[in-house]
Amino acid sequence: MKEPVLTRRGFVTGALVTAAGVSFTLSLAGCKDRTKLPDDSEPGVELLSWVVIHRDNSVTLRVPQTEIGQGVLTTIPQMLAEELEVDWSTLKSEFYDPAVNATRGNVYVWTAVLSSHSAQTLFEPTQRAGAQVRTMLIRAAAARLKVPEVELEAVKGAIHHKASGKKLSYASVAEAAAKMPIPDPKTVKLKDAADRQLVGKAIPRRDVDAAIHGKITYGIDFELPGMRFAAARQSPTFGGKLRSIDKGSIKDMPGNPKVVEIKGAKVGYNGPVPEGEDPDVWAAPVKMDDAVAVVADSWWQAKTALDALAIDWDAGPHAKFSSAEYLKTLANQARSDAPVVVEAGDARSALANAAKTLSAEYSYPYMDPAPLEPMNCSAYVDGGEVHIWTNSQFPDDAWRIAHSLVGVSPDKAHVHILPAGGGFGRRLQNDFVHQAVQIALACKGTPVKLLLTREECVRKSYYAPITAARFEAGLDGAGNVTVWTCSVASGTSAEQSYGETRFPFQPPNVRFAYKRNPDSPLPFGWMRGVGFTQHLWMNFGFLDELRLLTGRDVPEFYRSLLDPSYIPADIEDRDIAVARVKNHLKLLDFAIQKGRWHAPKGRGRGRGLAVGDTSYYPSYPSSTKAAIVDVSLDEQAGLRVDHVFLAIDAGTVINPDIVHAQLEGGIAYALTTALHSEITVENGQVQQSNFHDYPILKLDRMPAVTIEILPSTEPPASIGEDAVPVTIAALVNAIADAGGPRLRTLPVAKILAS
């Protein structure tokens, strides 16, 4: 293998969206030069970890999140630049460096692409950082010009002194500014909302040109000179072990194939865990099984050799696992074993005294988030250093994996973030990083890119948990709900009891039980909308079943349960709970009016309504949204989703066009989830493998969409996941309204076909 020669071309293919790294250098063993990475311009002056000002007065902003399609390469610069006062058209951006984040005490605040959290958590800190930097630049200019700071104004990358007409570019004072004392972030002055120039504007995404010309360098596109390529396959069963490999079976194949054994491991957790908290509540352990990789001169050669490789697996303890059988076990647990987690009033006697009771069992299958770009990661280990190039949604942990696995000090591990072709939660599990580093360790001195096939991605993913739920509720003689109970059992999962307990449609008597099975065979993973996606449609489905017993009208029935007086007087944060119920009422009323709930509908048409938020616990702020879904159901033509109306109150909106796109995309994601998605397991192996048996909604089935964003001056709230749970919930009730079946499990297409 030749020594790798680093060229700029190797690093910079998409000018806009390159890997992070203006401020540090990469040295590869055997390279005489220390090569700057990746920017062609001089390093520039760094201000407060967030901003780099270059000699040509261009400005680079650090984006502390991986771009996975949610638009952070545009929205975060909008927030930062708002207070920094720079010329938008000359801005550059780069992804943050996880090592910097770690060594500077989490300076980037929130770096995992998780919980639709970026705008919410970064809105204040980015504006304050922008204002701090602006203040430092002004101070430096004041010293240079010998005028008071108040006479100076920052406009488009320069400091102006009106009285004298003098003007200093940011670049000319950047070095002096870097030496200024750092202003207190709490006291820097931020603009009034009405004066904002960038936040709240539908600015086109900064990466749109690169995207439409095929010029974004995603993880899969990254390449270095001298690179070798790996394909890998984990044990086909969960918990299986590698017994032996017949390496001879591929030794004469082209591309110098080399076999690497990858050890199964606990990779880490799939999200950041706040200090002192129980990791098993906040996240889930990420485990991966033994795997075999083949490394070759091209990926196709590696994949072909891997396909030909004779591997002997010990199928392990779950060789007979069947998801259909397991669901029966979970249904039993939901009926009997699940421990009570929340209770109010007296559910038992309320049920005993009810004029009518109703019970029903619901379930949710395993699912794979399935972003379009298959999992991949590039890695290079040599000379006591490790580099990885990844589009992980959790780069901080990718960095930890890199240095701990290679056994070097943290400062010898370098993570270069690249954009991702979608994430939807899948890339929060860093199994592919762990695998790539293990491969690179076996190929020291050679950069290696690991790429998994779609089949491998579907069969060895991290799955939304299989879930069974049992509801029971009671009505009084007047058709009022007096008691609501739900008991849930799921496979391996993060703590997701909020899916049932946080449903705000609660009469005075409630009881919730929840059990999860941490050692069930399939590993858990985050999937867009998480526990709310799994549960909200069940909650609304059963609520609708109850309503049909009463003959009451949908909005009126919903309103009767959104009653603040039902909230127990003695609970903690009662005011937050009351506000939450009121937000639901507000969105309900808005949707009914703007979403034309009462408009006439023809035969075979159905309409469903749902309201929800993604508030995991009382103090967790969330947007609130409502969906109205219209469907037609026809013997011949089957189901058609005709229209989805979605209203959202998400606080201050950073970029309405991006919000619109995210919600529209969320609706499509909801429809795929509800109509098509199901992972089944027989004999320990996932039965699906690609988009023919794990289908994704296509253009022909995409409904017309109307989106309403409510004006607000509150802080920004979640967007990315938010359309998913309410859309599914409204859909299942619309199908029942159209005369279709009551859906108590998914996917819909399979049920309608049976």
Added chain:
Amino acid sequence: MLEIEVNGTKHRLDVDPAVPLLWVLRDSLGLKGTKFGCGAGLCGACTVHVDGAAVRSCAYSVGQAAGSKITSIEGLGASSEHPVQAAWREAGVPQCGYCQPGMIMAAAAFLRNNPSPSDEEIAQGVTNICRCGTYNRIRKAIRSAAQSGRGGQ
């Protein structure tokens, strides 16, 4: 030795003719704009034009492509931006962007055959997967490219 013409440039390649065109474009020729999504002809992320027709290059061997004129996203609208790309920008279609090169190639070939399609024809004619769900903007961009009367270029 096998000869293919890609974006107007002829290449003589020493490759196994069974290798899918996708991997030759991406890895032998360094044209990374053409994407891998499924490897089984199911998603269209790898769509290119072979003698003007949309082809899913992951399920099309380089041997089959020998002697043909291939256009990848890098060569679409070689001298100036293709009207479909202009319509895409105008409609702000991409989210993650990963499906978009294939989607644009599919749309351009579709419009060449049917310069003023109905919505139903668009729905039936463009069958690529966008996991981010940009479909309504795709539909809008195709309509506007068609209306500009230049989409069929």
